[in-house]
Amino acid sequence: MTSKQPIKATCHCGNLTITVPGQPELINECQCTICRSYGAAWGYYKISEAAWTIKDGGNFKEYARTSLGSNHIFRRCDHCGCVMCWWPSDTKDPGAECGINMRMVDPKKLEFVERRISYEDLLNGKE
Template sequence: MPSYASAPLKATCHCGVVTLEVPHRPREINECQCTICRRYGAAWAYYPPKEVKITVKDGSPTKAYVWGDKESEFHFCSVCGCDMYWKAIEDRPEMGVNTRMMDPDELHTVTRKIDYEVLTTCLKAGAEAHPQDKAQY
């Protein structure tokens, strides 16, 4: 069984402008199947926002995309376009870090989860749903 008290891990975009540092390896990785995450190909690990150190070089801000219930922002490197993290617009106890930006050797023993229940989970504002959303409103 892997130790979760591992050393900090870094997630870096392709061009190196955006770097995230988390305090330890995640307990599991979620390959979310919602209409947006499956298109991004993201594999999320969740951490309290105060535990994630975000560094952006050269003052290049990330670009954010907001959709659906307008509860979360997905942040991308403004130079190479890599999907780095999502965070809640309002206070929430966790944020998602895209583990696809981490060294795969650091994560190969971490359990991956694919939860298909999200496919039928309704957004609060059904009018904001993606046309391919399978939830019944």
Template sequence: MAQSSDTTGPVTAACHCGAVKITVSRKPKEINECQCTLCRRYRAAWAYYDPTDVDVLVMNDTQPREYLWGDREIRFRFCGACGCVTHWRSVDEGGQEMGVNTRMMHPDLLRDANRKVDNEQLSVPLKSRDSAHPEDQARYL
């Protein structure tokens, strides 16, 4: 069943098995398909929210998993049961932004969202060359 396309109410996203449910305050106006070496492999499509506007609920005894890469400043989180990438959050829990994978939302909710393919991350340098992915195109001085 399709969810309402109302822009004002909360929206729920869920992994494939339903063990991780994320509720955000509103549907996204813009979706970013980041092209960094990790996001393009995850095939994620991110909407960005203030962490106070996001509620993450993990059902049953499912243990969410996480992956840190590069400068180890962002925790990519995914369902420990079905493996879906659900969201990311700054390692510094005081961070002002987090990403929710809109691929966990019903497609009908996303019809009016602006989509962009962000190639910016292709050349953003990491703090350490040692932590870069082999395909990282960043330039280090």
């Protein structure tokens, strides 16, 4: 059972925070080349559920992954480099899914959330 208490994902320096309405249903450790490189553990939400807070002087950098049909934009803190999330490049649909890096959340807030390691992309020949 997931908690519906809001949780915050905050980068190391504290410049960027994403608040979501509660724990994700599960945490996915995707094994594609980019997620493995980032060491990310994704919780999935609707774009409309995620709220950004950016401190004065804070900023994020974007990296658009466009290989093999992927249309994800990864956002990281411009100061400390922590990868915060991925967003679809077309955000016109507020019901579209985004991934929030749960490694930026206090682990005590996620203690009982199921974790999965997904090899699906590798098995299907995707990066």
